[in-house]
Amino acid sequence: MEANSAKGTILLIEDEDEIADLVQMFFEQEGFRFVRAVDGEAGVERVREREPRVVLLDIGLPGIDGVEACKRIRAISDVPVLMLTARDSEIDKVVGLEIGADDYITKPFSPRELVARVRAVLRRAEERPTAPSVVEVDDYVIDSGRREVRLPDGVVVRPTAREFDLVWYLAERRGLVLSRAQILEGVWGYDYFGETRTVDVHVRQLRKKLPDVPIETVWGVGYRMSD
Ligand code: CA
Numbered sequence: 001m002e003a004n005s006a007k008g009t010i011l012l013i014e015d016e017d018e019i020a021d022l023v024q025m026f027f028e029q030e031g032f033r034f035v036r037a038v039d040g041e042a043g044v045e046r047v048r049e050r051e052p053r054v055v056l057l058d059i060g061l062p063g064i065d066g067v068e069a070c071k072r073i074r075a076i077s078d079v080p081v082l083m084l085t086a087r088d089s090e091i092d093k094v095v096g097l098e099i100g101a102d103d104y105i106t107k108p109f110s111p112r113e114l115v116a117r118v119r120a121v122l123r124r125a126e127e128r129p130t131a132p133s134v135v136e137v138d139d140y141v142i143d144s145g146r147r148e149v150r151l152p153d154g155v156v157v158r159p160t161a162r163e164f165d166l167v168w169y170l171a172e173r174r175g176l177v178l179s180r181a182q183i184l185e186g187v188w189g190y191d192y193f194g195e196t197r198t199v200d201v202h203v204r205q206l207r208k209k210l211p212d213v214p215i216e217t218v219w220g221v222g223y224r225m226s227d
Contacts, residue, residue: 008053009033010118013043013069014084015061019107023056026111027118038062040069047073053125054118057101058084067099074100080121080161084109100160103188120189124165135171137225140213142171149210157209162187166202170215170225179222199223 010032014020024034035050037043040061047055055073059066070081083104102121105114135142139152147164149157159167165187170178178186180196188198203215203223214226 007032009035009050010054010056011035011037011043011046011050011052012056013037013040013046013061013066014056014058015039016058023111023114026115030115040064040066040072043069044072044076047077047079051077052079054121055079055081056084056114056118057081060086070099070101078161080125082117082121102160102162124189135168135174137171137174137213140210142167144168149213151210159206159209163202163206163209166199167206167210167213170223174225175227177218177221177224183222
């Protein structure tokens with residue numbers, strides 16, 4: 001069994017005490033250290049001071065909102081950020097904007113599901129290859145050691161953690177048609193309860209950042225990176 005200290009600290013930035021108490025209880029039962037902040041500015045400070053392994057960030061906060069807090073966290077840390085969204089309409093705001101969040105969960109969520117998501121985030125972070133490995137697609141170099149994409153003109157693009165996992169997953173399997181469900185399983189690491197549009201939103205982001213990387217839509221199925 002993993003030692004508690006190895007599990008690290010979870011930071012929750014949430015202004016609703018009832019939710020925060022419940023979430024804290026579940027994570028502490030699982031052996032995580034738990035730190036809380038009730039607004040975005042305090043949350044960003046906690047990231048600096050406590051170096052958490054995962055941040056759970058509510059969107060609706062007093063003062064700066066979760067979107068702004070996420071941007072500020074990204075400016076100082078690569079810590080995985082999981083957003084807590086109150087409404088479906090907020091989801092596009094989270095995944096569509098380039099704020100660097102790794103995942104999101106819609107309220108009301110079960111604490112058990114939240115713990116499962118955090119475990120998946122931690123597992124992915126641990127499974128990242130330590131030996132640099134590179135895939136070339138057309139004249140693009142996708143580098144999993146540096147987690148960056150080098151364009152033919154020498155420009156370096158650093159997608160968000162999740163976007164990089166996605167482009168890497170497609171590039172390693174180039175030529176193969178992959179269903180959205182396969183991609184969710186492979187990149188997100190679990191069944192996303194049918195929320196396959198997450199894949200579409202992230203592909204759209206990748207196409208914006210890497211317009212000439214050949215990610216094809218295969219209608220009715222999913223995606224393929226062409227050879
Ligand atoms: Ca709130």
